Amino acid sequence: MDVYVLQLFNGLSISSILLLVALGLAITFGLMKVINMAHGELIMIGAYSTYLTQNLFKDYLPESMFDWYFVLAIPVSFGIAFVFGLILEMSLIRFLYGRPLDSLLATWGVGLVLQQVARSIFGAPNVAVKSPTWLDGGLRIVDGTLLPYKRLFIIALVIVCLAAMYVYIYRSHEGRRMRAVMQNRDMAACLGVSTRRVDSMTFAIGSGIAGIAGCALTLMGPIGPSLGTYYIVDAFMVVVLGGVGKLVGTVLGAVGIGMFNTLFEYWTNASLGKVLVFVCIVAFLQWRPMGLVAMRTRSLD
Amino acid sequence: MKKRLFYQLGLMSVALSLVLAGCGGNNAPASTNEATDAPSESANAGTSAGGEIKVGILHSQSGTMAISEVSVIDAEMMAIEEINAAGGVLGKKIVPVLEDGASDWPTFAEKARKLISEDKVATVFGGWTSASRKAMKPVFEELNGLLWYPVQYEGLEASPNIFYTGATTNQQIVPSVTWLLENRGKKFYLLGSDYVFPRTANLIIKEQLKAEGGELVGEEYTPLGHTDYSTIISKIKEADPDVVYNTLNGDSNVAFFKQLKDAGITAQDLTTLSVSVAEEEIRGIGVDVLEGHLAAWNYYQTTETPTNKTFVENYKKKYGDDRVTADPIEAGYTAVYLWAAAVEKAGSTDVAKVKEAAKELEWEAPEGKVKIDGETQHLYKTVRIGEVQADGQFKELWNSGEAVKPDPYLKGYEWAASIQPTE
Numbered sequence: 001m002d003v004y005v006l007q008l009f010n011g012l013s014i015s016s017i018l019l020l021v022a023l024g025l026a027i028t029f030g031l032m033k034v035i036n037m038a039h040g041e042l043i044m045i046g047a048y049s050t051y052l053t054q055n056l057f058k059d060y061l062p063e064s065m066f067d068w069y070f071v072l073a074i075p076v077s078f079g080i081a082f083v084f085g086l087i088l089e090m091s092l093i094r095f096l097y098g099r100p101l102d103s104l105l106a107t108w109g110v111g112l113v114l115q116q117v118a119r120s121i122f123g124a125p126n127v128a129v130k131s132p133t134w135l136d137g138g139l140r141i142v143d144g145t146l147l148p149y150k151r152l153f154i155i156a157l158v159i160v161c162l163a164a165m166y167v168y169i170y171r172s173h174e175g176r177r178m179r180a181v182m183q184n185r186d187m188a189a190c191l192g193v194s195t196r197r198v199d200s201m202t203f204a205i206g207s208g209i210a211g212i213a214g215c216a217l218t219l220m221g222p223i224g225p226s227l228g229t230y231y232i233v234d235a236f237m238v239v240v241l242g243g244v245g246k247l248v249g250t251v252l253g254a255v256g257i258g259m260f261n262t263l264f265e266y267w268t269n270a271s272l273g274k275v276l277v278f279v280c281i282v283a284f285l286q287w288r289p290m291g292l293v294a295m296r297t298r299s300l301d
Numbered sequence: 302m303k304k305r306l307f308y309q310l311g312l313m314s315v316a317l318s319l320v321l322a323g324c325g326g327n328n329a330p331a332s333t334n335e336a337t338d339a340p341s342e343s344a345n346a347g348t349s350a351g352g353e354i355k356v357g358i359l360h361s362q363s364g365t366m367a368i369s370e371v372s373v374i375d376a377e378m379m380a381i382e383e384i385n386a387a388g389g390v391l392g393k394k395i396v397p398v399l400e401d402g403a404s405d406w407p408t409f410a411e412k413a414r415k416l417i418s419e420d421k422v423a424t425v426f427g428g429w430t431s432a433s434r435k436a437m438k439p440v441f442e443e444l445n446g447l448l449w450y451p452v453q454y455e456g457l458e459a460s461p462n463i464f465y466t467g468a469t470t471n472q473q474i475v476p477s478v479t480w481l482l483e484n485r486g487k488k489f490y491l492l493g494s495d496y497v498f499p500r501t502a503n504l505i506i507k508e509q510l511k512a513e514g515g516e517l518v519g520e521e522y523t524p525l526g527h528t529d530y531s532t533i534i535s536k537i538k539e540a541d542p543d544v545v546y547n548t549l550n551g552d553s554n555v556a557f558f559k560q561l562k563d564a565g566i567t568a569q570d571l572t573t574l575s576v577s578v579a580e581e582e583i584r585g586i587g588v589d590v591l592e593g594h595l596a597a598w599n600y601y602q603t604t605e606t607p608t609n610k611t612f613v614e615n616y617k618k619k620y621g622d623d624r625v626t627a628d629p630i631e632a633g634y635t636a637v638y639l640w641a642a643a644v645e646k647a648g649s650t651d652v653a654k655v656k657e658a659a660k661e662l663e664w665e666a667p668e669g670k671v672k673i674d675g676e677t678q679h680l681y682k683t684v685r686i687g688e689v690q691a692d693g694q695f696k697e698l699w700n701s702g703e704a705v706k707p708d709p710y711l712k713g714y715e716w717a718a719s720i721q722p723t724e
Contacts, residue, residue: 006535007532014529014531116363119363124368125368125584126552126584127584129587131559136562138563138564138565148563150563151531151563219559220529220556221556221559222528222555222585224368226365226526226552230552231528266535266536270495270524270532271495
């Protein structure tokens with residue numbers, strides 16, 4: 001019984017990680033239609049930003065402050081990835097709208113460049129990020145079942161990100177302009193929206209969220225130059241399965257993949273579990289090529 | 302129709318990334334540019350004429366494996382410099398020719414061919430993964446080259462053209478399993494990455510457990526680059542083993558140990574023994590996560606021998622105080638010295654003569670005295686089990702006392718009779 005509770009929680013936890021990784025992509029790929037293969041590297045940038053923040057705290061602040069570096073690391077990761085996204089959009093992506101194949105190749109190239117840059121700056125080996133002590137340990141619900149605080153924290157972080165994104169996209173002026181541009185660029189331009197500015201902002205926000213994902217991932221996994229490559233496939237999978245262009249779809253996609261992955265892995269093993277998930281996704285997309293939540297609008301035609 | 306096209310492209314991008322993930326163990330193909338290091342350019346003049354002997358150094362300088370292999374290059378370069386400073390070999394200077402294997406196995410074979418046929422190097426020091434060694438092996442056998450391979454591996458191989466300076470199974474895995482059975486308990490859980498080394502290693506461990514009274518309570522493999530171990534940890538909890546024998550490789554180790562700690566399992570609750578976690582990896586995983594866990598190697602930075610003290614000092618002086626030495630680094634360093642000694646003894650760099658001279662050759666390595674076994678071209682090595690300390694170094698808990706004779710085919714173990722080479 002305990003095991004099922006724990007597995008349910010693990011499934012939820014994996015879903016939250018997948019969602020965090022895919023949220024940024026849901027914007028850059030889902031809304032802007034840029035097949036952003038450099039998304040993984042933006043995650044990596046977030047992770048290294050956390051590493052840098054940690055080092056600054058270690059070197060310049062008293063030890064008692066160290067535990068709070070993580071609180072600052074989240075906005076720092078967002079900020080640095082945001083700036084990278086902005087530069088990337090203005091120097092490259094801007095010229096590739098409406099050319100998905102070209103953007104795929106170009107962003108993939110950017111990804112490789114960023115990986116090698118990270119390797120040159122930080123060295124090829126992984127770096128260590130010491131997680132804050134207030135995230136050590138876990139919540140003991142029944143004997144033998146421990147819910148790690150780190151996983152709970154990531155779930156909470158995802159909920160906060162999701163809420164912030166929802167408010168931004170659906171409740172703010174900026175968000176309204178963003179949706180207008182994504183749905184009908186010419187009409188929005190006619191009505192006086194600066195589409196260029198909106199494009200840059202949208203892409204940068206998507207990148208910034210990837211940075212937050214990178215920050216959170218330092219709690220769970222390795223921090224190295226190839227970090228992004230471990231998550232990029234999953235991120236695309238979530239967005240495509242969820243249905244491109246809808247936030248709700250991305251959430252459902254992440255929960256679906258996370259739950260099934262945990263279940264299959266528990267019943268079989270890690271390799272076969274992953275294969276089964278892929279098979280299910282391919283079969284599902286055959287049946288519903290638009291994904292879980294289809295966006296019904298004429299503008300996409 | 303635009304919509305349709307768009308979704309096809311979307312699917313295609315997923316498919317493409319899948320293919321990428323599948324074929325490269327999640328590594329992005331790195332550039333296949335020639336290494337343009339100064340030594341290789343200055344030495345392009347042809348054969349080792351005059352006062353120079355050219356040797357090849359062929360490791361991954363880019364891609365996923367660069368993480369480990371770059372330090373081995375450093376150690377090999379340091380050995381070459383030291384030998385040159387002491388007058389070189391046969392009165393000639395050793396000139397290294399660096400090539401990048403780029404974490405891509407066919408590239409290793411291609412570069413090995415280039416080093417032997419075009420650069421006419423006397424020998425090559427290189428490789429890390431078993432896959433890279435298996436890719437280079439036919440090239441060295443065909444062209445009668447000489448390769449020094451510095452990493453512990455799964456055994457069941459003895460090529461006449463390769464010297465193995467890392468441990469084979471009876472110098473690392475087999476004795477560590479025996480030690481664990483005697484000291485930590487009978488119930489084993491095997492966890493490894495899904496490729497040739499862990500699968501072969503676990504095949505051996507399973508036979509050994511049967512013969513020595515151990516019990517197998519679980520066996521799991523995860524794809525290279527796997528990052529979520531929550532389910533595996535649940536399974537481990539259910540199986541309740543005394544020991545987790547860990548043959549995970551690369552980044553997965555970071556995820557596994559971090560998440561194991563989060564799940565509330567410490568080294569006091571559960572013994573884990575790793576065969577791919579050395580000093581370098583500890584720095585990337587974090588000491589707070591690894592403290593108290595075990596590893597089996599032939600060398601630690603803390604190993605107390607007179608040679609090791611100077612070796613560690615020189616390495617740190619040359620590459621920085623924050624650098625650490627580890628087993629494969631030491632094995633790469635040892636390989637260069639053994640080759641140089643064999644060449645001195647043979648009075649020539651001719652492969653057949655060097656091989657003949659290398660038989661039963663002894664050298665005082667940082668890990669202690671090593672000797673080349675003439676028959677298998679492996680080294681006699683001392684086995685050491687260490688525990689990770691708070692400073693990121695190992696404390697030696699046990700050693701074999703004397704250098705163990707290499708036995709790559711495990712002929713000396715009755716229970717291993719059914720284990721056959723996988724080729």
